[in-house]
Amino acid sequence: MPASLEPEDESFEGWTPDDGDNDAAYVDKPTRRGRSGRKRRKKNDDGDTSCAIPGSSFLPAVSLQPLLDFLASKHASVDSEDATFDDVAGSVLAHYAKRRDELEAQYERDDLGRPYSLLSSSEENNLIGILEARSRSSLTVAEAIVLRKLKVQGHLRTHNLPRPLLRPKPPAALVGLPPAPRRPEPDPEVLRALYDVRTTPYRSSFLSRLNGFVVHRSPVVTADWEARSPWMDLMEDIRAHYALKLYGLLLILERPNADEQSSPSRAVVQESVAPITYMTLTAEHLPQVHDILHRSFWSGIDVSDSLQHVPEKATIVAMYKCLVVGCAILSSPIETYITYLAVRAGWENAQIATAMLFHLINRNPNKDITLHVSANNPAMLLYNRFGFKAEEFIVGFYEDYLDPQSRLSKNAFRLRLRR
Structure with missing residues (x-):
């Protein structure tokens, strides 16, 4: 057994050998020697500072003297001759604690209080x-x-530009709010006119809204919230890319004290979601409807007279917010001949033409519906799904209407939906 583990006298009462085992065991007994006993365990008579595991006689002792010498050499204030472990450790820990405080003072801290430093x-x-x-x-x-x-x-x-301010710094002290501007006094004439009102017309009253009274008949037929066109997806991608560029690049140049009205972040327009609405043709729709028909067929088309032939039965218009994206028009509710059915470019594959044709047929029940379509027009498949059958093939039907460079065939089929 190493010398550091042998009990020198009866004062080492915390360790007692076991008669029936080679190992040793600790017995929890209070010592009477007090401080002198603890010093003897710390350093033996030979001056050797070592540490071993009591109760394990087969393990060698581990000396701490090399560690103490090394630490003492790093700190001139510690004498390595008579220094104990507590003396050396206290000086070293105090030095490194001071050094740690100096380093942490150079770091910034995140929201969780963890230190970090910027890269050089x-x-x-x-x-x-x-x-x-x-x-x-x-x-x-x-x-x-x-x-x-x-x-x-x-x-x-x-370019010597300031770094963006990620979050506003709170003021060092609370400041009072500016006084609210004084509201101007109401116009006495307006108040007198309001006080003179004794009754409200029923069409403008709150009771009419409760009872469901409608003064003007709404031209809206239905609204489709599920349809998505290629144009809608493209605009959404463009807005997302523009917002990313603006917030990711332009906002880094934004000054912390910049005016809110001139802030680049206000340039991003938040787009609201809207359905594709199907409604009756009105006079406000005519300029956009004419533009669609000129682009889809030929120039010079005018459907203004459709407003005089019961437009609730003979017309249907597809709207996205304030944009006309499609139109379908009958010549009249009596003749029930489809003169035009067109969808704006970029709004294909959204079932707009199918919905317009469906509502147009439902608005004219128990009547045969006819139309002419170019021989190579893909709309032929749409009409076939609704039950239109070809009854006649006309050569050169669109000869006087289509542009010579048009890819549509000048020949046409005459289709009929028999009811």
Whole structure:
């Protein structure tokens, strides 16, 4: 057994050998020696500072003297000759605690209180070189974002631009709110006119809204919230890209004290979701309807007279917000001949033509509906799904109407939906 483990006298009462086992065991007994006993365990008579595990006689002793010598050599204030472990550790811990406080004072802290430090320009350049050396396809989303942010920071540093303020700093002291502007006094003539009103017309009263009274008949037929056209998807992608560029690049140049009205973030228009609405043709729709028909067929088309032939039965218009995206028109409710059915370019594959034809047929029940269609027009498949049958083939039907460079055939089929 090493000398550091042998009990020197009866004062080492915390350790007693076991008669039936080679190992040793600790017995929890209070010592009477107090401080002198603890010092003897810390350093023996030979001056050797060592540590061993009591109760395990087969393990060698571990000396702490090399560690103490090394720490004492690093700190001149500690004498390595008579220094104990507590003396050396106390000096070392005090030194490193002071050094840690100095380093943490140089760091900034995030919302969770964790310290962090900004990369230097050389470290940023090295990291950018490492990321750009890899293939663009092999970069993860997080790595691509880091690469982009590092390039933006380099651009700011090169042009001596201020870094963006991620969150506003709270004021050092609370300040009072500015006094509210005094409201102007109401016009006495307006008040007198309001007081003179004794009765409200029923059509403008709250009771009419409760009872469901409708003064003007709404031209809206139905609204489709599920249809999505290629134009809608394209506009959504453009708005998302524009917002990303604006918030990701332009906002870094935004000054913290910039005027709110001149802020670049106000340039992004928040687009609201709207359905495709089907309604009756009105005079406000005519300019856009004529534009669609001129682009789809030929110039010179005018359907203004459709407003005089019961438009509730002979017309249907597809609207997205204030934009006319399609129209279908009968010559009259008596003749029931479809003169025009067109959809704006970019709004295909949204079932707009199908919906317009469906509502147009339902508005004229128990009547045969006829039309002419070009021989190679894909709309032939749409009409076949609704039950239209070809009754006649006319050669050169569109000879005087279609442009010579048009890809549509000048020949036409005459179709009929028999009811």
